[in-house]
Amino acid sequence: MAHHDETEITVDPTVPLVRITREFAAPPEHVFRAHTDPELFAEWIGPRNMETRIEHYDCRTGGSYRYVMVRDGFEAAFHGCFHDVRPSELIVQTFTFEGLPDDVALEKLILEDLGNGRTRLSATSLCDSFERRDAFVASGMETGVREGYEQLDDLLAR
Secondary structure, three states: OOOOOEEEEOOOOOOOEEEEEEEEEOOOHHHHHHHOOHHHHHHHHHOOOEEEEEEEOOOOOOOOOEEEEEEEEEEEEEEEEEEEOOOEEEEEEEEEOOOOOOOOOEEEEEEEEEOOOHHHHHHHEEEOHHHHHHHHHHHHHHHHHHHHHHHHHHHHHH
16 A cells, blocks of 8 residues: 555635645656546545446546446436646646535646655635535545545555
8 A cells, every 4th residue: 555645625714715735656647647537537536435437537628527426325426527637737627516516616736746756736626605615525525535545645556
């Protein structure tokens, strides 16, 4: 198993935003590929106790995605559009949990090359209200993000 760096998740007190910061022991092109290749993405996204089924995943500027997380008969589906995808450095997308279809977040993921085969990921999710942001955080998102990035560490170490 790979070493796991800490995942920092913070909420902004002035804007309905969640910020995630995490370092990985892999170069940006590997972290980027794990976010853009549907087969790799399905291996690590979300909590350990759920499997991910990719319905479609076209990670390019103007593309879209839909995936379903499954556990013991429970399903949670997510979809969105990719607004700007720049290899090894940036992904801007929308994110919608289909159980709350009016809650659309704008997400931005930036990959920074730290040298020595390390990458800093900085991600933000901007919600349309503090109430929706707080519900997003209370939904168990933190567990899914932390466990997902630990699984991504393991994938990147292979």
